[in-house]
Amino acid sequence: xxxxxxxxxxxxxANFDGKLRSLTYGYPxxxxxxxxxxKPLFHxxxxxxxxxxxxxxxxxxxxxxxxxxxxxANPEDIPSYKLGPGEVINLAIxxxxxxxxxxxTDPFAFYEYALDxxxxxxxxxxxxILVTAGYLNQEPLKKLYAVNDAANIDLKxxxxxxxxxxxxxxxxxxxxxxxxxxxxGVWVEITHLIIPTLNDDFTLxxxxxxxIKDNLGKDVPIHFSRFYPHYLLKNLPPTPVETLKxxxxxxxxxxxxxxxxxxxxxxxxxxxxxxxxxxLLIKRVGYTVVENNIEKGNCKFCGHSIAGRxx
Amino acid sequence: xxxxxxxxxxxxxxxxxxSGKLIGRRRFLGMCGKLALGAIAVCVMPFExxxxxxxxxxxxxxVMKIKPFRDSDLYKKHNLAG
Numbered sequence: 201x202x203x204x205x206x207x208x209x210x211x212x213x214a215n216f217d218g219k220l221r222s223l224t225y226g227y228p229x230x231x232x233x234x235x236x237x238x239k240p241l242f243h244x245x246x247x248x249x250x251x252x253x254x255x256x257x258x259x260x261x262x263x264x265x266x267x268x269x270x271x272x273a274n275p276e277d278i279p280s281y282k283l284g285p286g287e288v289i290n291l292a293i294x295x296x297x298x299x300x301x302x303x304x305t306d307p308f309a310f311y312e313y314a315l316d317x318x319x320x321x322x323x324x325x326x327x328x329i330l331v332t333a334g335y336l337n338q339e340p341l342k343k344l345y346a347v348n349d350a351a352n353i354d355l356k357x358x359x360x361x362x363x364x365x366x367x368x369x370x371x372x373x374x375x376x377x378x379x380x381x382x383x384x385g386v387w388v389e390i391t392h393l394i395i396p397t398l399n400d401d402f403t404l405x406x407x408x409x410x411x412i413k414d415n416l417g418k419d420v421p422i423h424f425s426r427f428y429p430h431y432l433l434k435n436l437p438p439t440p441v442e443t444l445k446x447x448x449x450x451x452x453x454x455x456x457x458x459x460x461x462x463x464x465x466x467x468x469x470x471x472x473x474x475x476x477x478x479x480l481l482i483k484r485v486g487y488t489v490v491e492n493n494i495e496k497g498n499c500k501f502c503g504h505s506i507a508g509r510x511x
Numbered sequence: 512x513x514x515x516x517x518x519x520x521x522x523x524x525x526x527x528x529x530s531g532k533l534i535g536r537r538r539f540l541g542m543c544g545k546l547a548l549g550a551i552a553v554c555v556m557p558f559e560x561x562x563x564x565x566x567x568x569x570x571x572x573x574v575m576k577i578k579p580f581r582d583s584d585l586y587k588k589h590n591l592a593g
């Protein structure tokens with residue numbers, strides 16, 4: 201329980217006169233137009249641009265947070281825009297963005313703002329994307345998923361102790377959030393940041409991939425992302441590219457169809473290949489799609505259906 | 512200090528009006544400069560708005576810093592993950 205005038209752990213919720221208030225509703229601190237590949241979502245309308253927004257504060261406190269300047273800040277300490285849900289939708293339409301992403305900090309922290317914006321976006325035929333750590337109770341999660349089309353969910357560790365130690369969250373709710381997203385028809389891609397010495401144990405990576413295959417299916421893309429020293433983990437080195445490549449091999453061995461390496465540029469590991477005939481389907485250079493051989497959701501070469509949401 | 516400054520203001524104004532000038536060029540440029548500085552300050556500096564006030568004391572308890580929205584911000588290169 202929060203006492204009068206007390207803030208929640210996320211810094212953006214406060215008890216004012218007995219009312220729990222979201223202090224950042226309508227006050228995003230970051231608003232950008234990004235390619236959808238940056239979320240990262242590789243199987244969701246490739247090449248489209250997304251109006252992306254975040255407010256200050258976060259329900260997690262990851263020691264490796266890349267966006268800690270906004271996620272671990274008090275809302276009043278950093279300048280924010282004044283943009284209500286209606287203004288956000290108008291902005292997306294004006295800038296020809298067919299999608300909105302609630303990202304950079306966790307949208308579950310600025311839940312009410314994300315929910316109202318998502319509802320309004322859907323009324324205006326815009327798609328909604330959540331980029332989240334997936335740490336939320338099932339009931340509010342259902343409401344948000346019902347009006348969202350895709351989610352990139354961070355599966356940060358496959359070990360509860362490490363989850364608590366590094367992020368302040370726990371594993372089980374994240375796994376439940378992944379399963380629920382799949383059940384509710386939200387397009388899901390998973391990001392797993394590999395941090396040297398903390399979660400680069402290949403046995404655990406294999407265990408995680410097996411869990412993904414058994415509970416979400418082999419068509420859920422996994423993005424193994426390279427760690428760079430940030431925030432409170434500056435003492436650790438960047439992830440060796442070889443570690444990421446081995447993790448990718450393990451995921452393929454387990455039977456996952458689409459596995460990518462993130463935060464490493466200019467590698468073939470950022471391309472999509474057909475799991476049936478091995479042909480190059482989508483060639484990417486950074487966040488730019490330079491070749492797309494998917495036609496109406498099928499491989500142009502063998503005609504097999506490719507998992508995802510396509511034009 | 513010149514002689515003009517020592518005369519009563521009304522007389523000085525009268526003379527300026529007769530000469531077709533209401534204010535001197537230097538004063539006019541100074542006013543323009545101040546105006547421009549004021550406009551820049553309003554546009555550039557984030558200003559604060561009250562968000563919530565204590566009913567009993569009337570004091571502001573929470574204040575957001577608001578930055579003006581610019582289209583160019585949307586396309587700025589940024590290092591935020593996600």
